[in-house]
Amino acid sequence: MDLLQLRYFQAVARREHISQAAEELRVAQPSVSRTIARLEKELGVPLFDRQGRQVRLNSFGTAFLRRVDRALGELDEARRELADAAGLEHGRVVVAAETLLTVTPLVARLRAEYPGVDVRLFQSNADTMVRQLGDREVDLCFASQPLTGPLLRSAELLREKVLLAVPATHPFAAGDRVGVADLAGEPFVTSRAGYWPRALLERIFAGTGSRPVIACECDELGTSADLISAGLGVGLVPEMSRGAPTPTQGPVVWVELDAPGCERVLSLVWRADTYLPAAAQKLRELAHVMLSRL
Template identity: 60%
Template structure:
């Protein structure tokens, strides 16, 4: 049993598909199949259930995968720790967030202070963040929804009110607060399921036995503000957005509903070595984002 075989098994287990695994590994499909076969013979049990050309991890495979993930993760951490000690101010830090726009100020300050550190950014939902953390593909996540999974460390950064933003000239601008029932016929600009804005919008309406009328949905939460400004609808925006240079381009109304808030959390894998560059960026994120948001 060698590391290459374990790596091949890990990728095949994630895809549950030989061809896709081979494409990711950049090796021939028959080679991957032979590697998995040798591994199963060495262990003395099948790791996958096979039906025609389809494969699925069985109970043996799931148990083995947990150990393989842990073993390969430890080796990856060891390499990073050694490289980190050698780098002396260099290195790489990888960060995931639902929208990257809220991180730009912190990232600019970090880059100015540590110009030799490479920064990798991922835009991801909370579900995708959990996978990226478990796979050791990112060091830090800034999440607006719970990121679930084993051995995750979470630190609350801010808990801020969420407002209804409407374009100027809209009839609702004559008011300073609304209820969910006032918004039944309003066209909403929102995000796709999986993002915090959509989750909060659906929850607020469901509490009243209603469903929102969504006229536009996408994968970039930061675009919601601009689309509201363009007059395409109304939408939910966090208090943080009221501090931006474009805050006056929309009107802001309070929503009379329980728990109409966003909680921003810094998440990392508790059992993974955190490089010094990532630790410095985490400290900066806590400093910049932990302050109260006061519109």
């Protein structure tokens, strides 16, 4: 039994799909299949139940995965501790965030101070971030929704009002405030399901007897202002976006929304039981300093 077999097993166990695991590992599918078969032969028990291309962990595989996760987790943490011993010049940090615009200035500052730090970023929704933390795929998550789990710890970084952005020609642009009842039938520019703007929008509409009309779903929230200014719809945008560059299509007007809890709470989340690399610790410090000033 070797580390390669354990890495392959862990990937297949998480995906429960040989092809997807091979794609993640960037190896050929037959190589993964042969490695798993060799591991099962060495252990003397099957680890998966086969259903065509799909595989399912059986009771043997489930028990073995717990041990493998623990062993590989310890080895990964040991490697990161050794890298930290060599200094931040050779550190690494893996981060997930709902919008990468949140972490861009932080990463830029970190790389300016420590050019040798290796940074990897994921754009993930809340459910994906919980899984990534659980699987130790990321060190830190910047989340605008609560991430729950027995081993997760969080610290609030920023609390800001969320405004309604409308095109300059929209009737709402003439006023200062808009009620939730006035939003019925309005087309919205928002994020895909699972991200905080969509979650907040659905929460605002809950109990009103109507559902929001979705005109556009964005992958990157930084494009919302351009789409709103182009007249595609209205949208919920955090107050800090007022300081963003002017949309290319035209001006956007910011209107307060008369709805309880219409705010964004940005938190930093990490695992309490996992070694946090020096680069991640430094990024966490920068986040507290830089975002607290906004």
